[in-house]
Amino acid sequence: MLENILILSILIICVFVIFKKLSSHESYCGSCPIKEKCKTKPFVCHDEGENRS
Amino acid sequence: MKLIETIPENFEVQIQKITGDNFLKEKLESLGLYKGIKIKIIKNNKVDPLLVKVDNRRVSISKGLGLKIFVELL
Amino acid sequence: MKKINIAFIGNPNTGKTTLINTLSNSKFKIGNWPGVTVAKKEAFVEYKENIFHLVDLPGLYNLSKISDDEKITTEYIEEHEPDLYVNIIDSTNLRTNLLLTIQLLKEGVPVLLVFNFWNDLNGLGKQIDLGKLEKVLGVECISLEANQTEYREKLLEKINCSLKNKKRSTKVSSSLPARAIVDIIVDKVEKKVPTDKVSVTDKIDQVVLNDYVSVPIFFIVFFLLFKITFDGSAPLIDWIDQFINGFVAKLIVTIFTSFSVPKVIGSLVIDGFLVGVGTVLSFVPLMMFLYFFISFLEESGYIARVAFIMDKFMRPLGLQGKAFIPLLIGLGCNVPAIYSTRTLEKKNDRKVTAAVTSFVSCGAKLPIYILFSYIFFPKQAVFVTLSLYLLGMLVAISWAWILNRFIYKDASAQFVIELPTYRWPSMIVMIKSAFAQVKGFVKRAGTVITVVVVMIWALSNLPYGVSPRDSILGVTSRSVSPIFIPLGWGNSWQATASVIPGFLAKEAVVGSLATAYETNLTESTNEALTDGFIPNVLKQCVLLYEAVIDSIKAVFGGLVPGVFITDYSEDKKLSQLIKQDMTPLMAYSYMVFNLLLISCVAVISAIRQEFGQKFLWFVILMTVSTAYVFSFIVYQGGLILGFI
Numbered sequence: 001m002l003e004n005i006l007i008l009s010i011l012i013i014c015v016f017v018i019f020k021k022l023s024s025h026e027s028y029c030g031s032c033p034i035k036e037k038c039k040t041k042p043f044v045c046h047d048e049g050e051n052r053s
Numbered sequence: 054m055k056l057i058e059t060i061p062e063n064f065e066v067q068i069q070k071i072t073g074d075n076f077l078k079e080k081l082e083s084l085g086l087y088k089g090i091k092i093k094i095i096k097n098n099k100v101d102p103l104l105v106k107v108d109n110r111r112v113s114i115s116k117g118l119g120l121k122i123f124v125e126l127l
Numbered sequence: 128m129k130k131i132n133i134a135f136i137g138n139p140n141t142g143k144t145t146l147i148n149t150l151s152n153s154k155f156k157i158g159n160w161p162g163v164t165v166a167k168k169e170a171f172v173e174y175k176e177n178i179f180h181l182v183d184l185p186g187l188y189n190l191s192k193i194s195d196d197e198k199i200t201t202e203y204i205e206e207h208e209p210d211l212y213v214n215i216i217d218s219t220n221l222r223t224n225l226l227l228t229i230q231l232l233k234e235g236v237p238v239l240l241v242f243n244f245w246n247d248l249n250g251l252g253k254q255i256d257l258g259k260l261e262k263v264l265g266v267e268c269i270s271l272e273a274n275q276t277e278y279r280e281k282l283l284e285k286i287n288c289s290l291k292n293k294k295r296s297t298k299v300s301s302s303l304p305a306r307a308i309v310d311i312i313v314d315k316v317e318k319k320v321p322t323d324k325v326s327v328t329d330k331i332d333q334v335v336l337n338d339y340v341s342v343p344i345f346f347i348v349f350f351l352l353f354k355i356t357f358d359g360s361a362p363l364i365d366w367i368d369q370f371i372n373g374f375v376a377k378l379i380v381t382i383f384t385s386f387s388v389p390k391v392i393g394s395l396v397i398d399g400f401l402v403g404v405g406t407v408l409s410f411v412p413l414m415m416f417l418y419f420f421i422s423f424l425e426e427s428g429y430i431a432r433v434a435f436i437m438d439k440f441m442r443p444l445g446l447q448g449k450a451f452i453p454l455l456i457g458l459g460c461n462v463p464a465i466y467s468t469r470t471l472e473k474k475n476d477r478k479v480t481a482a483v484t485s486f487v488s489c490g491a492k493l494p495i496y497i498l499f500s501y502i503f504f505p506k507q508a509v510f511v512t513l514s515l516y517l518l519g520m521l522v523a524i525s526w527a528w529i530l531n532r533f534i535y536k537d538a539s540a541q542f543v544i545e546l547p548t549y550r551w552p553s554m555i556v557m558i559k560s561a562f563a564q565v566k567g568f569v570k571r572a573g574t575v576i577t578v579v580v581v582m583i584w585a586l587s588n589l590p591y592g593v594s595p596r597d598s599i600l601g602v603t604s605r606s607v608s609p610i611f612i613p614l615g616w617g618n619s620w621q622a623t624a625s626v627i628p629g630f631l632a633k634e635a636v637v638g639s640l641a642t643a644y645e646t647n648l649t650e651s652t653n654e655a656l657t658d659g660f661i662p663n664v665l666k667q668c669v670l671l672y673e674a675v676i677d678s679i680k681a682v683f684g685g686l687v688p689g690v691f692i693t694d695y696s697e698d699k700k701l702s703q704l705i706k707q708d709m710t711p712l713m714a715y716s717y718m719v720f721n722l723l724l725i726s727c728v729a730v731i732s733a734i735r736q737e738f739g740q741k742f743l744w745f746v747i748l749m750t751v752s753t754a755y756v757f758s759f760i761v762y763q764g765g766l767i768l769g770f771i
Binding site for chain 1: 389391392395399574575578579581582585586588589590591592
């Protein structure tokens, strides 16, 4: 029983970590040239319509 | 004036005029191709992009829309 | 000691990196400029009373702020205001290189001109009057060969002097456009004698770009590259595998047993966490080789020729020559391939290329093909595997055509690219570059992959103590697997169960199958370390040494990729169990499914980073449906044709 609780909590931690990682600035804006200026959401540089050409 | 696409390989020409897409024009210019410059056609066949030599630089230009380079044979 | 910021600026391929390498005695660092593929190189060099902080800016032709490379440079200039700009010039291309110089001088910044490749001038019949140029521009000039260390002292001294005499007497009038100024100056200082000599680069290009020979040469080059990559990395991957499972795991078991740590924690650490870390580390050798070769191709100048040669094949698909390179890189690993799409200018080109790269079979999928090919098609294993690679390429090409025709209807991108002079790249630069890239990958994807593997462990161990069949993972797979019955392999819940880890990391498929079938592909991880700690450490060192030797041998060995020569007799038990559940046709269908399914979490996060969530979902939908449909066609079609 204790083992199940442990495993379940590990699972929840994992899910949390993944979400955190995927919503970080690095994840959104890894390819952003002005990364240093843009640390909090809404991430200014992340623009679906941005045309870099 | 002739279009650069009509010049066969190994001929030298001088650029007279470049029209079209400004972005590409600027790119060409920074690579050394602009009005008055002498270049040599290295490769000009039906399938590959155009390959020219400027100074000691080899530049490849895709054929087609957006860019027209007019030249005079030397 | 005073810290001085010195920026190295110049056209691409002028030898900036080589110069920094020489000046810093190879003690330079490679990092990442965000947003571009160009690596950030910097170094600290102590000289007399100063510490020079050398920063290598991305090569650019023009300060016009159009491409990302240029934006980064102009922003760096604005933000950091370097104390000195060392402008490196390719002496053989004065006219084109000076454009940037004049633009810099117009900005009014302190500049030192370094004329590289000075010794090549003679062979081209050219002469440059450096003294005259110094007078005309009002800037100090020095000529050298960047890769020769005897110039190091001379250049450092010159830099030091330039810093002291900060007189800014540029004689560049700002009314004329930069290129007009360049024309005037070049006419004054450069003399050219007509010569019939053909440069080495031109000679090589006559062969490499030859209408008939270019494509065969290309195939040979890349076959060799991939053979070396796969064969060279295999012994190292094996070593990492046995190091993690045969040494570290046993060590942990020993420690845990002596401290009576509960079994569940032992399992978490060994079967979960350690397997995750092992999976990530097993990427490393392959990526080191791959990034090393990518670096070689880029630095030598051949990659530009590849884009040129392949352009004619890419046009009918609505893409351009440069789009071919990510597809090629994808054969090693899809992740660097996605990032390398940054070299394409148009966003839609990048999107299409990235989407279809997902169908290119990467190195991680190879173990799946090997396992199933040897079980079901022992005599034709090589052909079966090649057929899968070919299928992947065909699907990629077809999707590229469809996407460009119906969805992203842009006219195919026009381009202007330089085919640089061929140079023999520096070993150190390539190794450091590969190292930096791999480090970046491990940082980016490492956490995610490890966490995912731990999640799979958790799901297959809940409730604790039951067999994998009855765990959450097993129960879910069994209820989901009917979906895959039309594809032939749905009756094996173990195969279904392995698809999910496979979705997250293709290396995990074979291991998951082993877990699901309750065999262990590697040695039992419940054994403790025998023979004591030190002897085992020594044994690991010996094995590592042998792995390196094997790697070198494999690289220079025969022509058939060693992966196929290997006698795959590793796990008879797994093979038997799989054979009971599947027929050859089912196996092939399963391989097709895995081939076309998106490779791994790392690719997913790369696509998300580069193109956003919406596009990611589109790609996932695209790959999942394609994988399903093709697996279906293969199985049902095969049945109709009479295969089993």
